[in-house]
Amino acid sequence: MSVTLDDVRAAAARLEGVVHETPVLTSSYYDDRLGMRCFFKCENLQKVGAFKFRGASNAVLQLSEEDAANGVVTHSSGNHAQALALAAEQRGIPAWIVMPTDAPSVKRAAVKGYGATVVPCAPTLASREATAERVMHETGATFIHPYDDDRIIAGAGTAALELMETVIGLDAVITPVGGGGLLSGTCIAVHGLDPEVMVLAAEPELADDAARSLEAGELIPAGPTTTIADGLKTSLSARTFAILQQHVHEIVTVTEDAIREHMRTVWERMKIIIEPSCATVLAALEKRRSAYAGSSVGVIISGGNVDLDNLPW
Amino acid sequence: MSVTLDDVRAAAARLEGVVHETPVLTSSYYDDRLGMRCFFKCENLQKVGAFKFRGASNAVLQLSEEDAANGVVTHSSGNHAQALALAAEQRGIPAWIVMPTDAPSVKRAAVKGYGATVVPCAPTLASREATAERVMHETGATFIHPYDDDRIIAGAGTAALELMETVIGLDAVITPVGGGGLLSGTCIAVHGLDPEVMVLAAEPELADDAARSLEAGELIPAGPTTTIADGLKTSLSARTFAILQQHVHEIVTVTEDAIREHMRTVWERMKIIIEPSCATVLAALEKRRSAYAGSSVGVIISGGNVDLDNLPW
Structure with missing residues (x-):
């Protein structure tokens, strides 16, 4: 579809x-x-x-009340991270953003500024994906991919x-x-x-x-x-x-x-x-x-x- | 009035x-x-x-055909210089911009880029005004003040x-x-x-x-x-x-x-x-x-x- x-x-x-x-x-x-x-x-x-804020908002606004309550998670050190953080804040739901430990502190600060929780991971795709999986498992948050x-x-x-x-x-x-x-x-x-x-x-x-x-x-x-x-x-x-x-x-x-x-x-x-x-x-x-x-x-x-x-x- | x-x-x-x-x-x-x-x-x-382009255009567009043909002159090393140069170019008339010799070359280049003639002067108000006077006298150009x-x-x-x-x-x-x-x-x-x-x-x-x-x-x-x-x-x-x-x-x-x-x-x-x-x-x-x-x-x-x-x- x-x-x-x-x-x-x-x-x-x-x-x-x-x-x-x-x-x-x-x-x-x-x-x-x-x-x-x-x-x-x-x-x-x-x-x-x-x-990125357009897609992130469109995704967050379509979550059911029940899913929304559990929040959203993604792994990104780019614009999608901030976009999802703000979209979640505007709906009043939690957001977890998995970011590699070597991401610029200004990017971590921006995401935190929108009220999201930054979850550190090792700077590899495997670690990013595993960390996001763990957050989903622990919190019930919905994973929102940056483009797929x-x-x-x-x-x-x-x-x-x-x-x-x-x-x-x-x-x-x-x-x-x-x-x-x-x-x-x-x-x-x-x-x-x-x-x-x-x-x-x-x-x-x-x-x-x-x-x-x-x-x-x-x-x-x-x-x-x-x-x-x-x-x-x-x-x-x-x-x-x-x-x-x-x-x-x-x-x-x-x-x-x-x-x-x-x-x-x-x-x-x-x-x-x-x-x-x-x-x-x-x-x-x-x-x-x-x-x-x-x-x-x-x-x-x-x-x-x-x-x-x-x-x- | x-x-x-x-x-x-x-x-x-x-x-x-x-x-x-x-x-x-x-x-x-x-x-x-x-x-x-x-x-x-x-x-x-x-x-x-x-x-500045709003005022410069408004002034240039109100010149009579006869005055316009003789062009415009101002002394400025700021935004009014570029604004008047472009306004004159758009009406198809000459512009002389009196600029002190210590003006940044990037500003001179911008004014020239709009087809105006840069007239150098000493970096004093007296020299700027005297130089603009001379250009008016020699060319018949209309002086366009940046704000007065x-x-x-x-x-x-x-x-x-x-x-x-x-x-x-x-x-x-x-x-x-x-x-x-x-x-x-x-x-x-x-x-x-x-x-x-x-x-x-x-x-x-x-x-x-x-x-x-x-x-x-x-x-x-x-x-x-x-x-x-x-x-x-x-x-x-x-x-x-x-x-x-x-x-x-x-x-x-x-x-x-x-x-x-x-x-x-x-x-x-x-x-x-x-x-x-x-x-x-x-x-x-x-x-x-x-x-x-x-x-x-x-x-x-x-x-x-x-x-x-x-x-x-």
């Missing part, structure tokens, strides 16, 4: 008044530079600074839904791709509304597992990577891979230098803070400038969580 | 499609911290990254006009004050629409000439200052002082530490880039937390032009 446009619409109704309806910005600088007309859907201005979950995907798709309803006549919509939750939700929303609109994705060359998976026709897991786009290190799941295979027109891979340059340029020219993962989409559009020349492109700006004391320039 | 609400409305009509209608953001973090409901009118997301001009004030007021039309039921509106152009335009717009809404202003303690002028009942010029709020170093003019005397409820002065802290906090929590001048308004609201507790406050975020290689933390 796959996610449909109706699920995305239901999520949008559920999230009304819960999430920010984020603004859509334009930039003559980028329009000139890319030779396209770009519409930036600013999920960096979403609560917790990332689109229909409710998360439908929630993530509401950003593209809002964008498509705000800007009429888009030729394409582009998002970054890590685990594929945002991209999957975008596919469902965009093609549910208009199958003619191309769905594009951007990925670092150093973490190009999604591009390689689509090319190979089989899911290739992500290996270790040093990309600065820390939100895009995760592997697709079978669920997201199946949706991407059906809907994605092209995944464009981009260099670290291009990510860094566009991140800084967006800060300088658009006055919004974007994290490295977001900058991939602009690098991708520039790389494929001639292919999409003259197009109207919806650009999902996925998040703005960065450490201001460690900027990549 | 003073600026009226009709002038602001005429400016808004003139600027439609020329300026960005900037978004109004909210932040639960700041609402909680300040104990108010804040509505951030994001002029940092305006073209050239500052509200009714067209600039009316244009600046359109930000508050949009805000008041978007958010119903504000108790107060706050802006920073330097030369008083933004604050004057805000006074006219806000009190033209609703005389009951309080107009507040924020100023660095290190550049508190506007606060002292209001208190003394006479215009006290700004002295030299080391405030990091570089947009707020200028003195009021007789024109802006008269408007402030009539309309401003309170000018709150704030410390450099508070400016620095709020600047960084807005970057971290709201994911938008604001310059130090903007941060004064949040520091002011926090200082006067108890006086305005429970209020709905419109906050004009005036600009976002900062040097990313020289951040104040």
Whole structure:
């Protein structure tokens, strides 16, 4: 049973008044530079600074009263951790966030700031999963995966839904791709509304597992990577891979230098803070400038969580 | 003949499609911290990254064909320089920007990027004024002052006009004050629409000439200052002082530490880039937390032009 446009619409109704309806910005600088007309859907201005709050809220709000009372658990040191913590706080239920002991203290503090309990684990996937299992067993909390979950995907798709309803006549919509939750939700929303609109994705060359998976026709897991786009290190799941295979027109891979340059340029020219993962989409559009020349492109700006004391320039 | 609400409305009509209608953001973090409901009118997301583009465009668009053909001139190393350069470029007329030889090269480059001619001068007010005079004499260009001009004030007021039309039921509106152009335009717009809404202003303690002028009942010029709020170093003019005397409820002065802290906090929590001048308004609201507790406050975020290689933390 796959996610449909109706699920995305239901999520949008559920999230009304819960999430920010984020603004859509334009930039003559980028329009000139890319030779396209770009519409930036600013999920960096979403609560917790990332689109992740949409999916997390959509999942938490669908729990039965009984399940909700036992709380939620996830393992993440990224934006999903904060998103789930805030979604749980807003429903008034407990949240346990399993985080590796080497996670930055600022991230632990943010999660605690939303009232969640941080559960430390060793910095390995095995330890993360085992620790989350233990929390589920001990507390009865429901595990909420960062992207391999229909409710998360439908929630993530509401950003593209809002964008498509705000800007009429888009030729394409582009998002970054890590685990594929945002991209999957975008596919469902965009093609549910208009199958003619191309769905594009951007990925670092150093973490190009999604591009390689689509090319190979089989899911290739992500290996270790040093990309600065820390939100895009995760592997697709079978669920997201199946949706991407059906809907994605092209995944464009981009260099670290291009990510860094566009991140800084967006800060300088658009006055919004974007994290490295977001900058991939602009690098991708520039790389494929001639292919999409003259197009109207919806650009999902996925998040703005960065450490201001460690900027990549 | 003073600026009226009709002038602001005429400016808004003139600027439609020329300026960005900037978004109004909210932040639960700041609402909680300040104990108010804040509505951030994001002029940092305006073209050239500052509200200044509204006034500059409003002035340039009102020039007769004959005057326009001779171009415009100003002396500024701040946001007005870029704003006037872009406004002139958009009308297709020449612009000369007098800038001191010690102005940062990035600012010169920005002005040149909009097609204006940078005219160097010695770093003194006398040299700036004499150089601008010479350019006017040689070219016939019209001098456009950064704030001592009714067209600039009316244009600046359109930000508050949009805000008041978007958010119903504000108790107060706050802006920073330097030369008083933004604050004057805000006074006219806000009190033209609703005389009951309080107009507040924020100023660095290190550049508190506007606060002292209001208190003394006479215009006290700004002295030299080391405030990091570089947009707020200028003195009021007789024109802006008269408007402030009539309309401003309170000018709150704030410390450099508070400016620095709020600047960084807005970057971290709201994911938008604001310059130090903007941060004064949040520091002011926090200082006067108890006086305005429970209020709905419109906050004009005036600009976002900062040097990313020289951040104040």
